[in-house]
Amino acid sequence: MALKKITPTVTKKYRSIVGKPGEKGTSKIESWFSKGQQPGTDNEDQQYDVAKASESHVAANEHDEVDSGNVQQQDAAPVSQSSEVDANENTRVELVAEAKHASAEKKRLETEITDQTLVAIATLKQQIKKLADSKEQSDAKLKELKQQIGADRQLNQQKYADLAESKQELVFGLATLKSEMEIELAKAKSDSELAKSKSDSELAKLKSEMEIELAKAKSDSELAKSKSDSELAKLKSEMEIELAKLKSEMEIELAKAKSDSELAKSKQQIEVDRHVVEQLRAALTQLEQQNDDLKSQNDDLKSQNDDLKSQNDDLKSQNDDLKSQNDDLNQQNDDLNQRNDNLEQDLNAGRRMFSEFVDELEELHGALFAELEKAETGLRLRSDAELARLKRQKDAEIDALQVDNNNLGRVVKQKDAELARLNQKDAEIGDVQQANADLRRVVKQKDAELARLKRQKDNESRELYSDNYKLCRTLDEKDAKIARLECQLYDESDALQQANANLGRVVKQKDAELARLERQKDAEINALRETNANLGRVVKQKDAELARLERNKDAEIDALQQANANLRGTVKQQNAEIAGLAHKNDQLVQKKDAKTAKLKQQIGELQNKDADIAKLKQQYDDLKQQYDHLMQQVEHLVQHDTEIVELINMLKRLRF
Secondary structure, X not given: OHHHHHHHHHHHHHHHHHOOOOOOOOOHHHHHHHOOOOOOOOOHHHHHHHHHHHHHHHHHHHHHHHHHHHHHHHHOOOHHHHHHHHHHHHHHHHHHHHHHHHHHHHHHHHHHXXXXXXXXXXXXXXXXXXXXXXXXXXXXXXXXXXXXXXXXXXXXXHHHHHHHHXXXXXXXXXXXXXXXXXXXXXHHHHHHHHHHHHHHHHHHHHHXXXXXXXXXXXXXXXXXXXXXXXXXXXXXXXXXXXXXXXXXXXXXXXXXHHHHHHHHHHHHHHHHHHHHHHHHHHHHHHHHHHHHXXXXXHHHHHHHHHHHHHHHHHHHHHHHHHHHXXXXXXXXXXXXXXXXXXXXXXXXXXXXXXXXXXXXXXXXXXXXXXHHHOOHXXXXXXHHHHHHHHHHHHHHHHHHHHHHHHHHHHHHHHHHHHHHHHHHHHHHHHHHHHHHHHHHHHHHHHHHHHHHHHHHHHHHHHHXXXXXXXXXXXXXXXXXXXXXXXXXHHHHHHHHHHHHHHHHHHHHHXXXXXHHHHHHHHHHHXXXXXXXXXXXXXXXXXXXXXXXXXXXXXXXXXXXXXXXXXXHHHHHHHHHHHHHHHHHXXXXXXXXXXXXXXXXXXXXXXXXXXXXXXXXXXXXXXXXXXXXXXXXXXXXXXXXXXXXXXXXXXXXXXXX
16 A cells, blocks of 8 residues: 555656656756756756655665564564565665666766856856957947048048148139239330330430421521522532431331330240249149149058958958858757757657656566555655755756846847947948048049149140240341341441542532632622522521421420320339239248148148058957957867767766
C-alpha cells in the first residue's frame, strides 16, 4: 500500500520536470527552451530537483530498509519472502549507488558549465558596453566632422561671394578707367582745339597785320608813284618779295603748328594708350593670378571632395560590414533555432526512454515503494521546504536573467537606432556630394567667364596695338609731309633769291632810265603836286579805313580771348572732375587691397582647417583600429560561444 501511494508522487514530480511522453509544453525544460534559454543555466532547477529527488529517494529507501529489518526481526517472515526482499535490497543498493554517482557527476558538470556561462555572459556584457561607448565616440566624431564640413562649405560660399564682389569691383574699376581714358582723350582734344583756335587767331591777326602792312605799302607805293615810276616798281618788287617771304613763313609756321599739335596729340594719345595698355596688362595679370588662385582653391575643393568620397566609401564599407555581421547573427540565430529543434527532438526521445525506464522501475520496485509509506510524511515536509528554498533562489536568478535580457533588448534597440543614424548619415553625405557638384558647376562657370574676359582683353589689346600702329604710321606721314614742306620752302627761297637778283639788274636798268626820265619828269612835277594833294586826301581816307579795321580786329581779338577764357574754365572743371575720379580710383584700389588681404587671411584659415581635417582623419584611423580590435574580440566571443555549445552537447550526451 505504501508503494502504491508514493509512486504517483515521485512520478508526478518527475513529469512536472521532464513532461509527458509525446506531449509539448508540459515541462519546465520546454518552457525554458521556448524562452530561448540554454541548457546548463536556467535548467539547473530541473537537474537539482532530479538530484534531490534521487537523494530523497535513497534516504527514504535507507529508512525503509531499517524499518523493514525491524519488521523482519519482529514478525519473523517466511524464508521465501526474505530472499525476495534481499534480492530487491541488493538491486536497490546498486541503483542508489548509481544514482548518487550520476547525480554527483551531473552536479559537477552543471556547476562548471554554469560558471563558464556566467563568465562568458559577463565578458559579453563588457564587450557590448565597450562597443556602445566606442560607437558613441565615433558618432560624436562624425557629428563634429559634419559640423566642420558645414562650416567649410559656408566659408567656401563666403569666399565665392567675396570673389564675385571683387570681380564686380574690378569691372567697375575697368569702367572707371575707361571713363578716365575718355576724359583724358576729351581733354587732349579740347587742348588741341584750343591750340588750333589759338593758331587760327594768331593767323587771323597776322593776316590782318599783313593786310594793314599791305594797305600801308599800297598807300606808300601810290605816294611813291607820284614821285617816280621807278621807285614804285622798286617798292612793288620789294613788297612782293616781303609778301612772298611772309606768306611762306606763315605757311611754314602754320604747317609746323598743325604738325606740332597733331604730333603732340598723337604722342599724348600714344602715352594714354600705353598707360591704358599697361593698366589692362596689370588687370589681366591680376585676373590670371585670381584665376590661378581659383584653380588652386578648386584643386583644394576637389581634394576635400575626394577625402569626403573616401570617407563615404569607408562608411559604406562599414555599413556593409555591419549588414554582413547582422546577416551572420541572423544565420547564427537560425542555427540556434535549428539546434533548439534538434535538442527538442532529442529531449522527446529522452522522455520516451526515461518514461520506459520509469515504467520498468515501477514494475521492479513496486513492492519496495510500499515499505516507504512510513517515511513519506517527514520526507515530504523536508522536500517541500527544500523545494521552496530552491524555487525562491531560482526565481531570483530568473529575475536577474530577465533584467539581463531586458538590457540586451535595449542594446539591440540602440544598435537599430545607430543603423538608422548611419542611413541618415548616408543621406547627408549624398547632400554634401550634391553641394560639391553645385560648387564644381559654379567653378566651371567662373572658368568660362574668366576665359571670356581673357579673350575680350586680348581682342582689346590687339585693337590698341592696331591703333598704335596706325598712329605711328600717321606720325611718319606727318614727318614726311613736313620734310616735303621744308624742301619746298628751300626751293621757293632759292627762286626768290634768283628773282631778287633779276630785280637788282632791272633796278639798275630802271635807275638809268630814271636818270633819263628825271629830266623829262621835272616838267610834270607841278602836275604831280596836284596829284599828290589828291593822294593826300586818299591817304587820309585810307587811314580812317585802317583805324576802323584795327577797331574791328581788336573786337575780334577780345572775343577770341573770351572764348579762350571759357575754354580754360571748361578745362579746369574737367581737371577737377578728373581729380575726383582719380580719388575714387584710389579708394577702389584701397578697397581692392583690403579684399586681397582678407582673401589671404581666408586662405590661411583654410590651411588651418586642412590641418584640423588631418587631425580628424588621424582620429578616424584610431577609431577604425579600435573597431577592428572590437571585431576581433567579437570573433573571440563567437568562438567562445561555439565552445559553450560544444559543452552543452557534451552535457546532453552525458544526460542521455
